[in-house]
Amino acid sequence: MVSLSGLRGQTTHIFPALSKSYYSKMVDNLKKVLESVAAISTVKQATITSIRENSSGKEDVGVEIQWSCFNLAGSEYTHNLSNYIVQDGRIMSYHPAPLSKNVLLRQTSNSGRMTACVMTSDKDKEKEHMMVMKTDGFMTTIDLKEIDKHGKVYADEEFSCLEWSPDETTLVYVAEKKQPKPTSFFASFKEGSEDGRGQEFLYRNDWGEQMKGKHQGVVCFLNVSTKELRCHELPDNLCPAQMVWTADGTGVFGVAFESQPFRLGLVYCHNRMSKLFHMDMNGTFTVISEGCSNVRTPRVSPDGKKIAFLRSKVGGPHAKCSQLCLLSWPSKQERIVVDVVEREKRIHDDHLFFGIYTFSGLPRRCWLKDSERLVISTVSHSDIVSCVIHTTDGTIVEMPHVGSHVVTDVFDDYLLVNFSTLAHPNQILLGCVPSKGQEDCIKMNQVTPTREIPNVSSLEYSVWEFVNDTPHPNPKYSDISISLLYYGPVSNTKGASKRPLICWPHGGPHSSSINSYSMAATFFVALGYSVVFVNYRGSIGFGQDGVDSLPGNCGLTDVDDVHKATLNCLKRFSEVLDESKVFLVGGSHGGFLVTHLAAQYPDFYKAVAARNAVIDISAMPAVSDIPDWSFVESGFTYEHDKIPDGATLSRMLEISPISRIDSIKAPILLLVGKNDARVPPSQSLYFHRLLLARGVETNFLFFSDFIYMMTATPFARWKWKLIV
Numbered sequence: 001m002v003s004l005s006g007l008r009g010q011t012t013h014i015f016p017a018l019s020k021s022y023y024s025k026m027v028d029n030l031k032k033v034l035e036s037v038a039a040i041s042t043v044k045q046a047t048i049t050s051i052r053e054n055s056s057g058k059e060d061v062g063v064e065i066q067w068s069c070f071n072l073a074g075s076e077y078t079h080n081l082s083n084y085i086v087q088d089g090r091i092m093s094y095h096p097a098p099l100s101k102n103v104l105l106r107q108t109s110n111s112g113r114m115t116a117c118v119m120t121s122d123k124d125k126e127k128e129h130m131m132v133m134k135t136d137g138f139m140t141t142i143d144l145k146e147i148d149k150h151g152k153v154y155a156d157e158e159f160s161c162l163e164w165s166p167d168e169t170t171l172v173y174v175a176e177k178k179q180p181k182p183t184s185f186f187a188s189f190k191e192g193s194e195d196g197r198g199q200e201f202l203y204r205n206d207w208g209e210q211m212k213g214k215h216q217g218v219v220c221f222l223n224v225s226t227k228e229l230r231c232h233e234l235p236d237n238l239c240p241a242q243m244v245w246t247a248d249g250t251g252v253f254g255v256a257f258e259s260q261p262f263r264l265g266l267v268y269c270h271n272r273m274s275k276l277f278h279m280d281m282n283g284t285f286t287v288i289s290e291g292c293s294n295v296r297t298p299r300v301s302p303d304g305k306k307i308a309f310l311r312s313k314v315g316g317p318h319a320k321c322s323q324l325c326l327l328s329w330p331s332k333q334e335r336i337v338v339d340v341v342e343r344e345k346r347i348h349d350d351h352l353f354f355g356i357y358t359f360s361g362l363p364r365r366c367w368l369k370d371s372e373r374l375v376i377s378t379v380s381h382s383d384i385v386s387c388v389i390h391t392t393d394g395t396i397v398e399m400p401h402v403g404s405h406v407v408t409d410v411f412d413d414y415l416l417v418n419f420s421t422l423a424h425p426n427q428i429l430l431g432c433v434p435s436k437g438q439e440d441c442i443k444m445n446q447v448t449p450t451r452e453i454p455n456v457s458s459l460e461y462s463v464w465e466f467v468n469d470t471p472h473p474n475p476k477y478s479d480i481s482i483s484l485l486y487y488g489p490v491s492n493t494k495g496a497s498k499r500p501l502i503c504w505p506h507g508g509p510h511s512s513s514i515n516s517y518s519m520a521a522t523f524f525v526a527l528g529y530s531v532v533f534v535n536y537r538g539s540i541g542f543g544q545d546g547v548d549s550l551p552g553n554c555g556l557t558d559v560d561d562v563h564k565a566t567l568n569c570l571k572r573f574s575e576v577l578d579e580s581k582v583f584l585v586g587g588s589h590g591g592f593l594v595t596h597l598a599a600q601y602p603d604f605y606k607a608v609a610a611r612n613a614v615i616d617i618s619a620m621p622a623v624s625d626i627p628d629w630s631f632v633e634s635g636f637t638y639e640h641d642k643i644p645d646g647a648t649l650s651r652m653l654e655i656s657p658i659s660r661i662d663s664i665k666a667p668i669l670l671l672v673g674k675n676d677a678r679v680p681p682s683q684s685l686y687f688h689r690l691l692l693a694r695g696v697e698t699n700f701l702f703f704s705d706f707i708y709m710m711t712a713t714p715f716a717r718w719k720w721k722l723i724v
Contacts, residue, residue: 247304552635
């Protein structure tokens with residue numbers, strides 16, 4: 001095997017001198033490392049399938065885990081299902097089975113006797129059908145295209161659901177409203193069909209990034225016995241999402257998103273107007289939430305008398321601290337259980353709680369069987385922690401953890417958690433939640449074994465915080481801490497060379513870097529680099545003040561925070577890291593930051609890899625699915641009919657990396673997905689041309705497919721680092 005350690009940090013002028021055979025061996029070694037890291041599968045979903053009393057009077061718990069990994073040869077994700085029985089501390093595992101990529105949605109009923117799948121056809125990708133399977137071997141298929149009452153079924157993270165009624169006779173899901181087939185004015189008209197002549201070029205506003213083709217959804221009730229399908233449209237162009245059944249099975253609760261005057265991007269944007277609603281089986285629609293807000297992920301208590309959901313303010317930053325709310329049913333009385341936390345709050349056992357932050361919302365099943373407590377996961381500085389919430393008085397109990405613990409399922413009082421750290425691949429743990437006040441004494445047992453990372457020995461990481469000594473423009477935010485996650489050796493073996501450092505700020509900007517497993521980061525560490533992730537001010541998990549500190553200060557405080565964090569990391573691990581070899585990687589707002597850093601510190605950072613980077617904010621409102629982002633992060637309010645004036649555009653340009661392009665010296669690799677609706681390719685393409693005009697070394701890689709981009713990106717980034 002060829003060693004890469006002697007090549008790190010070599011300059012471009014010696015790269016062409018490498019022999020073809022040496023280069024070939026180098027690339028072969030790179031592929032081996034990438035293949036070994038990509039083979040470490042991650043957990044996509046984990047559920048409790050059954051709880052049964054065994055012959056000794058104890059309970060056997062069934063667990064199903066859906067694993068996901070990169071298939072590098074096919075440039076696609078592959079998935080498999082593994083089943084386990086946890087029996088009095090012993091684990092029985094069964095042979096994993098591949099999960100067809102044609103499965104769009106999959107749901108097993110609470111009894112475990114019925115499983116439904118929405119599937120596409122190998123022969124016709126436009127054809128979708130519902131497959132229903134029973135544990136006794138019975139299986140039936142319902143052709144949804146043949147019934148022809150709706151368009152494609154929604155299988156995204158924002159709208160989709162597939163839920164069994166309590167009596168296990170009916171499924172509810174969301175699909176695109178049926179539209180007449182668009183044709184030219186001169187096409188013949190078929191009697192009995194809707195007339196779509198003249199609509200072949202009609203533009204229809206969708207929900208933006210990752211939501212192509214999703215315009216107007218309908219609620220769908222499918223009786224799996226009679227195969228009767230009923231579709232109901234919401235009034236006022238509201239779009240249904242995230243339905244759950246009432247306890248008696250006579251209707252559903254759901255979320256309805258406002259779509260007027262036009263749709264804004266929805267993915268990762270929990271500031272869009274939505275309402276909580278009830279609908280009966282006949283389609284009678286009633287709004288049951290109050291006020292003007294964003295509501296999401298309604299969850300019905302086991303006794304059917306309470307609906308828990310998350311609520312956020314409309315407008316402003318896309319991600320922010322949420323309220324946990326409770327609505328009594330059928331009285332419709334609403335109250336706040338956990339409010340927004342401005343900075344921090346003391347909770348049970350003197351732990352600090354920073355608020356509720358989650359992109360996935362409440363777990364699908366989150367209630368304990370007493371119908372008084374529920375379990376959530378939230379970002380807390382650099383970790384994801386799990387907490388038990390007492391809905392009667394708002395008591396919050398943080399469960400013990402190392403690294404990140406994400407609740408994947410709650411059934412009766414059993415809790416399933418996805419545990420990982422930067423250096424510890426995903427592991428599923430199972431525990432039984434103790435009685436009130438004792439939740440922090442929960443004992444978690446391994447369902448899946450601890451896994452080692454191949455080709456990486458004694459992997460280490462470190463997490464710490466500091467306060468930037470440069471005052472914030474608003475003194476209120478000057479003492480908000482910045483957290484760092486360092487991935488790599490914390491000490492050097494005698495005679496070992498120092499390691500290059502990759503600084504990798506997250507995007508958003510109101511997102512976070514989490515102490516959880518990352519395949520891409522592990523790949524670079526396995527090659528001999530160290531990586532530092534930075535949660536600059538504006539990241540979630542530090543109270544609402546942390547979020548509010550950034551809008552109006554983008555390009556200033558976030559850039560300074562990341563650079564100071566990099567210097568802090570270099571100082572802490574000075575025996576390990578080579579301060580002359582510091583590189584930058586980032587995407588979206590992370591790309592905004594790394595290109596800014598390259599311009600503001602042109603002699604410090606040696607090369608940059610930016611993925612769909614925000615380069616010029618002033619050019620974004622006209623082309624992005626989230627025009628509000630450009631206004632808010634630049635310090636302005638957004639309105640649907642607002643036209644930016646000269647002063648607004650001037651400010652947007654002033655804080656953008658493109659305004660500092662003349663200072664850039666480091667080579668820049670631009671990785672661009674051509675279908676990105678959030679940060680369109682025009683941002684990177686224009687930047688690339690301007691860099692070429694200034695003689696700055698730059699490469700531009702254009703990807704047509706998101707998955708291919710994600711699988712190819714580590715290879716491309718590594719090669720760029722090698723030659724610079």
